[in-house]
Amino acid sequence: MKVFHGTTEIAGQMGILSDGLKQKGFESTGYNTYHSYLGYKDNLINTSEEEIKKLKDEIIDSFDVFHFHYCTTLDKNYEDLPLIFNKQKKMIMHHWGNDVRFHEQAKENNPYVYTGDSPANEVIHERLTKITPYIKQAIVQDYEVYEYVKNYYDKVHVVPIAINLQHFKPFYPPIHKKKPLLLHAPTNPDFKGTVYIEEVINKLRENYDFDYQRIEKMSHDEVIELYEKADIIIDQILCGSYGLLSVESMALGKPVVTYIRPDLVSTFPSVLPIVNANPDTLYENVKILLEQPLLRQNLGILGRGYVEKYHDHRIITEQLINIYKNL
Incomplete structure (x- = not known):
């Protein structure tokens, strides 16, 4: 079976999933038209929309399964979908959040959420209504994203973010370190809540000695x-769920601070070792981590175990294969 991934690489997932599929004997390649400073390259053909358009017929003939990402397909106007559909080839759409996060709906259960990166509601709806006559099933990473698309598809699968643990050796925070290092890595400061995080960092500096x-x-x-050198990693405190940075940080054995919406907590495994904090509670939660080095280390150990159980790309690949077979 030959699997096409495209055309927007989000958080390295097309490459990681392709790697897992190859390990299982599948042929899998990601065609990426979204290029950023993050520089993802594994199992990817970094290309352009124009090149994809030129190769459209060849790609459609060459692959058996089309695993699309982030509301993008081979054609900006989705004119490829009836062609693939008429050839009776399998298709699925993988939504990642900002591509489908309806603005008012996101704010119903989350007063902190930032949706400035999402298209207008009308654009999201138009895209989904163009996609779903041909693609009947979708994948999302969690139930935060699930709610936005559940009424558009016949079936929506919840498949966690994948990570290749071979690339992540844990470095648990040492308990005798006098000056802990806090890291924050905002790919988008507005989305991650960076302004609130750095307000808290400045306030904490008044009473605690640490590097940021x-x-x-x-x-x-x-x-x-x-990340390997960090003692505490603060990820995103507005969205209401966790993303790739949280997963990678846990894989490295670091305690992670992220906001999980109260109504979503029960949708994750009960052992989720993330420190749950929003702008109103961030100070107290980081303060506890600064005061308790043993807690930092224990959370790091628990986080690594959590990722091994729920985010290992070999486990995720098995889920994918089962989905593909039943499309």
Whole structure:
């Protein structure tokens, strides 16, 4: 079976999933038209919309399963979908959040959420109504995203973010370190809540001795080296769910601070070792971590175990294969 992933690489997932599929004997390639400073390249053909359009017929003939991401397909206007559909090839759409986060709906259960990166509601609806006559099933990473698309598809699968643990050796925070290092890596400061995080950091400096580093505009490989040195990683405190940085941080054995919406807590495994904080509770939660080095280390150990159980790309690949077979 030959699997196409495209055309927007989000959080390295097309490459990671392709790697897992290849390990299982499948042919899988990601075609990426979204290029950022993160520099994802594994199992990817980094290309352009124009090149994809030229290769459209060849791609449609060459692959058996089309695993699309982020509301993007081979054609900006989705004119490829009836062609693939008429050839009776399998298709599924993978939504990642900002592509389908309806603004008012997101705010119903979350007073903190930032939706400035999402298209207008009308655009999201128009895209979904163009996609779903041909693609009947979708994948989302969690139930925060699930609610936005559940009424558009016949079936929506919840499949966690995947990570290749071979690339992540845990470095648990040492309990005798006198000056802990806090890291925050905002790919989008507005979405992550950076202004609130740094207000709290400045307030904490009045009473605690620690280092703080904000990481921006660095490649993925470079930032992982910096994460390894951290004692506390603060991720996103507005969205209401956790993303790739939280997963990678837990894989590295770091305690992670992220906001999980109260109504979503029960949708995750009960052992989720994330420190749950929003702008109103961030100070107290980080204060506890600064005061308790043993807690930092224990959370790091629990986080690594959590990722091994729920985010290992080999486990996620098995879920994917089962979904593909039943499309």
